[in-house]
Amino acid sequence: MSDWEPKIVSFLCNWCSYGAADLAGVGRMQYPPNIRVVRIPCTGRMSPKFALAALREGADGVWVSG
């Protein structure tokens, strides 16, 4: 179990969290490599269907960030 790495689908708003993620890169801040980012134009675009689909398709977690 200790080797197991979760996969987390992240829906990030292009104008907010996606920008913060880019900036974290510019600052070379280090964080765990488990998130897979889907860029969305705004959290308004988010639908519960996406979160459910991700979990159904085997994601271990879903993170929506505006």
Added chain:
Amino acid sequence: MGIEPGRLHFSWVSSAEATKFVDVVKKVTSEVKALGPNKQFVKKKG
């Protein structure tokens, strides 16, 4: 439907808050990790 708490996360991070972004990534990752693999929802392979 019962998604386990801790599988689904929401947050608000402005484009200038890189540090906060990293903090949330770490928190989300460790909480999901603590739950173990997601078995409940996965489509049965078949």
Added chain:
Amino acid sequence: MDVYNSGLVQRKAIYVEYAQAVPLKYCIDPENCIYLTRGKCGNCAKVCPAGAIDYEQKEKELTLNVGSIVLAPGFKSFDPSKLDFYNYASHKNVVTALEFERILSASGPTMGHLARVSDKKEPKKIAWFQCVGSRDVNKCDNAYCSSVCCMYAIKEAAIAKEHAGNDLDCAIFYMDIRTHGKDFERYYDNAKDKGVRFVNSRIHSVLPVFGTDDLEVRYVDEAGKLITEVFDMIVLSTGFETPPEVVKLANDLDIDLTVGNFAKTSAFDPVATSREGIYICGSIAGPRDIPQSVVDSSAAASDAGEILSSARNSLTTVKEVVPETPVVGDPPKIGVFVCKCGINIAGVVDVEAVRDYAASLPYVEYVGDNLYSCSQDTQDAMADIIKSKNLNRVVVAACTPKTHEPLFQETLIGSGLNKYLFEMANIRNQDSWVHKNNPELATQKAMDLVRMAVSKVALMEPLEEAELEINQEALVIGGGIAGLTSSQSLAGQGYNVHLVEKSDVLGGQALNIYKTASGEYVQENLTALINKVESNEKIKVYLETEIVSTDGFVGNFRSILSTGGEEKNIEYGVSIVATGASALEPDEYNYKSDERVLTSLELDRRFINNDPELSKINSAAFIQCVGSREPDRPYCSRVCCTHSIENALELKKLNPEMNIYILYRDIRTFGEREYLYKQARQEGVIFIKYSVDNKPEVINRDGRLIINIVDHVLRLPVEIEVDLLTLATAILPPNNKKIAGFYKVPVNDDGMFVEKHAKLGPSEFATDGVFLCGLAHYPKPIEESVAQGKAAASRAITLLAKKKTNTIGTIAKIFSMNCSSCGVCISICPYSAPSYIEEGPFTGKAQINPVLCKGCGLCVASCRSGAINLKGFDNDQIFAQIYALKEAV
């Protein structure tokens, strides 16, 4: 030595200047390269796979033929090694503020970890010394105030406390705290609340503590006691200086400089030098912060453009348009380019493995890797590949779409592909840079991201962008000096202007002001400007007029104006808000009950009218910060310190024997205004400091006007009898809500408009096509209002000059067949893009105006009938990315 990191660390002889450098390219330091200095090594030429090393590059001289010149040579930070009593040169833990910035920065030598230089110990006590190399003619020759150092010191102290925790003791030693910028006073108040100490004292010596790396500081505190404190680190808040090579350049160009070596300008022409056709911006115009430098630069662009407007577009080349290849109906043929970004990506992610993996994905026809995908030659090569392989979809796995998507989209357009047939995988900013220690998982993540991008791009369709004509007329709201200047600049560049003024005269607040800080008479210059505007046939002035309503959007606004009840419709492409502000009417210090108590503007009026009574006065006082910097108005009005000092000097001119007192909290004569402060002290004006919780008291004792004040320095009560008391009242914004509503622009807690970006976008709003200048932005003196008036015009012209704009392609679309007419989208859209169709077969169903839609997708998620689609971020496309994750690598 790494110059960018202020010499705190070493850099190699071949280097990138700093991580955000544009272009992000290496260069050779000729002074330290052993090949160039001694003919040995040459290693870099051998290892560079791109063959980019050329040791033969030499300085080249080019001759350019130009119509105007803009000088922006900047400043040099004062070098404190000349002041030996600070021990800067001899002690590692005495650093300049610029060095401290690098220590705090995440990209600096300590990766943002707060550590002192000598032993990397985390400091527990840090002191800042203000005015190092500024406001000082004894130890250096810089009599001016550098304007920005108070604010940066407070910022550094606050950030240091954030990094190191609240136990860190930060002390700022100052003469006056000058936080006269927008929102700065609030920041100062917050820093005090967070425990940053402010000590009103100038320090004259610093001694190393024997046997440690600490430093001992001696000073006299506000109560007059001699105090000794030991600090771990000392930061010198060094000021601005115009470097000698810039002074030489100015001399060569034959432009006049001030005594402080800044370019000499007039308040009414603030970016023009003494030589016609040469303009300036930034700190060559005087010490200033980023927003003001940005304002100046737009103003200089406007001035430089105005004299050239007849030649505009005479030397431009028109870009060739490549016809778009139709792709609808064809199966996807995807090209995947994986970028190494030098070693930025390849140093962590196994780029070759990612490339080979991409080749195994469905519909991928071509894969390749690039050293630097964004370089011009790679762009050309990519275009060739797209054409020769007949690719119809492209994925670039590289830095981030936020900065580079437009560039790659241009390449697609150049290859005849619609720019929306493209997707980026972010494998640098969100992968290699943040998972440095985990190359394996980073490579796996890159593969996942590429697979997601490939799945999405396969479903992308060509999208159309609507082209909009931009109406070539402008509306300027407010006929004060800022609005007048904007109108004049716009007309000067050939645009028609509607200038709307609510009162019955042009001129605004400037009508009340006697002289500028530079000593120029305001009324003469203002009248000249008004005459120019009134006689300009491109400017239509509407007096006693207000806007009743506004609709439309960038390029196509419509407003109804009302002049004395008579309405008129106008159409225009851009709008400039210059609605100004006014003086507070005080209700303290006996203002309403004693006619010897005036406001600053009332005193100016007497000067303008040459009132003979003024010279008969024996004793006069000024009270500063009346209504400013108080809990319910926590901002500095910026102009009043200079204004009162100017007026004190004018009174001295009328009667040199007059006793004059200025009761102040901090004197904020920023920049070269400091000379006036010095002159006033020399001429005997008495400055008495008071604190906000112990304000002066004004009483009428048997008809005598008496002021009681506790001298903050002497801690003694003082009684002053005067014949005239002037109150330096706050500058108050008008009620801006109506205008804010018309253009959907924000207003802050102080009632002032909020610009697009506090530093980089001071003269425009976040709403496209709406601009801002003058007091409507923040209190400022005339020269700054004039500069911003030009700046707003300049920003507006960049839009007008395009003549057409494109809407975005990634917008929402409603399938009327599925729409149930519930109206949720109409009520939810923040941009009012959806509406009901009013005629035809689908009457009553919703539709979306592609011009207003910003593509946020709110309506898509809210539509219960599933009738709305967001092009480019379709359900299918997002699901494709989610499904793509399932496949294990």
